[in-house]
Amino acid sequence: MPDFDIIICGGGPAGIAAGITAGRRGAKCLLIERYGFLGGMSTAALVNPWFTFHNQKGEQIVRGVAQEIVDRLVALGASPGHLRDTVGFVYSCTSFDPEVYKRVAEEMLREAGCRVLYHSLVLGAEVAGPHLREIVVACKSEQRKLRAKVFIDTTGDADLSAFAGVPFQKGRETDGAMQPMTMNFRVGEVDLKPVADYIRQNPKEFHHETLFDQLEPLTGVSGFFALWRDAKLDIPRDRLLFFAGARPGEVNVNTSRIVGKDGTNAEDLTAAEQEGRRQVMLIVGFLREKIPGFENSYLLALPAQVGLRETRRIVGDYILTGEDVIQGAAFEDTIALSDYPVDIHSPTGVGLTLSGAAEQYYGIPYRSLLPRNVDNLLVAGRCLSATHEGHASARLTPTCMAMGQAVGTAAAMCVEGNHLPRGLNVSELRDALRTQGGRVE
Numbered sequence: 001m002p003d004f005d006i007i008i009c010g011g012g013p014a015g016i017a018a019g020i021t022a023g024r025r026g027a028k029c030l031l032i033e034r035y036g037f038l039g040g041m042s043t044a045a046l047v048n049p050w051f052t053f054h055n056q057k058g059e060q061i062v063r064g065v066a067q068e069i070v071d072r073l074v075a076l077g078a079s080p081g082h083l084r085d086t087v088g089f090v091y092s093c094t095s096f097d098p099e100v101y102k103r104v105a106e107e108m109l110r111e112a113g114c115r116v117l118y119h120s121l122v123l124g125a126e127v128a129g130p131h132l133r134e135i136v137v138a139c140k141s142e143q144r145k146l147r148a149k150v151f152i153d154t155t156g157d158a159d160l161s162a163f164a165g166v167p168f169q170k171g172r173e174t175d176g177a178m179q180p181m182t183m184n185f186r187v188g189e190v191d192l193k194p195v196a197d198y199i200r201q202n203p204k205e206f207h208h209e210t211l212f213d214q215l216e217p218l219t220g221v222s223g224f225f226a227l228w229r230d231a232k233l234d235i236p237r238d239r240l241l242f243f244a245g246a247r248p249g250e251v252n253v254n255t256s257r258i259v260g261k262d263g264t265n266a267e268d269l270t271a272a273e274q275e276g277r278r279q280v281m282l283i284v285g286f287l288r289e290k291i292p293g294f295e296n297s298y299l300l301a302l303p304a305q306v307g308l309r310e311t312r313r314i315v316g317d318y319i320l321t322g323e324d325v326i327q328g329a330a331f332e333d334t335i336a337l338s339d340y341p342v343d344i345h346s347p348t349g350v351g352l353t354l355s356g357a358a359e360q361y362y363g364i365p366y367r368s369l370l371p372r373n374v375d376n377l378l379v380a381g382r383c384l385s386a387t388h389e390g391h392a393s394a395r396l397t398p399t400c401m402a403m404g405q406a407v408g409t410a411a412a413m414c415v416e417g418n419h420l421p422r423g424l425n426v427s428e429l430r431d432a433l434r435t436q437g438g439r440v441e
Ligand SMILES: Cc1cc2nc3c(=O)[nH]c(=O)nc-3n(C[C@H](O)[C@H](O)[C@H](O)COP(=O)(O)OP(=O)(O)OC[C@H]3O[C@@H](n4cnc5c(N)ncnc54)[C@H](O)[C@@H]3O)c2cc1C
Pocket: 009, 010, 011, 012, 013, 014, 015, 032, 033, 034, 035, 038, 039, 040, 041, 042, 044, 045, 047, 048, 049, 050, 051, 052, 120, 121, 122, 123, 154, 155, 156, 157, 159, 160, 181, 182, 183, 184, 254, 306, 307, 308, 309, 380, 381, 382, 383, 395, 396, 397, 398, 400
């Protein structure tokens, strides 16, 4: 007898949305998370703000559970909601207080009836033919074996899929090099007015798409090219990149860069944590000394872990490509939308490659969440089936939440109708997502 209808492994943006959705449909579900809190990269790695709920034209294309989360945060004064992205990469950005988000996420899961198990690491799987029978979980007290009818892998790193024998890829097709890691951090006591004044006076020193005539409120800054170059910090990056936090005076800095490491290898992760903190200390000093408005700033918080943009990507029934993203691919089994560009931080050097986004949006097909070889497993989030380029767009947080909502719904429908994920009627899944306020076209 299975212990649960659905077990969701990993409590990041995708797992949270999956758990809320599956729980609301009445499935008996459990979400397993290795840390003592939810949020994944948004909380553990201090990735902030969320990009993006809108397409380039300003039309909202991610709604559903993701928007409900934002609404709750706004109601609690823990997010300003969607604001224009002053860097000009995309239309909107959505900052949030990560501490309040941790509580909002677990409260929404509790209300939905999805149980949560913290401090538990999924570290193995037992398969019988194509069927994932049980998972092995290292809990603080003991090692447990848990069974479910359907499993969902939202570990970001495709841990469960890898343990279950699903084929996966890592990095670029040419050399396997993955996007660099970044140790984000929060800074307090920043005055953004002098920053905006400096941008107006020195526009050439900033990203060319910066909204120079719309810097109020200032939500993001990419540049300070000359000051950064002159400081000659030992960091493989060409600019300072930071975003306004959800609270006055707070800024999230996304500038460090750790190249050549594999986020599924403990030695590499250890080296990356240490290198990340080394770079953070250099950047904190640089900000205080050189950047207007940061004179009194201080390091408010380091993350619980270094940020991982890219690790394993499963091989599923469809592999989303960079062309799909740029050309605005539409699929009969689209279950989520995005219009984020292909955003590749150089895996080996200082640069950033941004390829244009689709005119309206592209679709993420259900098939890219169906892993090969295993018949009762779904994935969502940054471990989806995609090429290095396709992944570089679909990995963004609101998109991961939308994918999570789709697999949570799909898994619950499988339990209700006694189907396997591959046997699900996808047009019924799309109808269900529309009913929940989601967008699939
Ligand atoms: C440096 C950096 C900057 C970024 N910038 C932005 C940005 O500005 N805006 C934006 O929207 N997105 C950004 N992203 C992308 C975004 O943060 C991630 O792609 C997104 O969080 C992925 O969501 P996920 O749920 O798939 O995985 P994750 O967020 O990685 O969550 C996975 C969860 O699973 C848990 N887990 C992992 N393995 C196990 C296991 N074996 N057992 C139990 N639990 C496990 C983890 O603890 C975590 O809670 C950035 C990412 C990075 C690293």
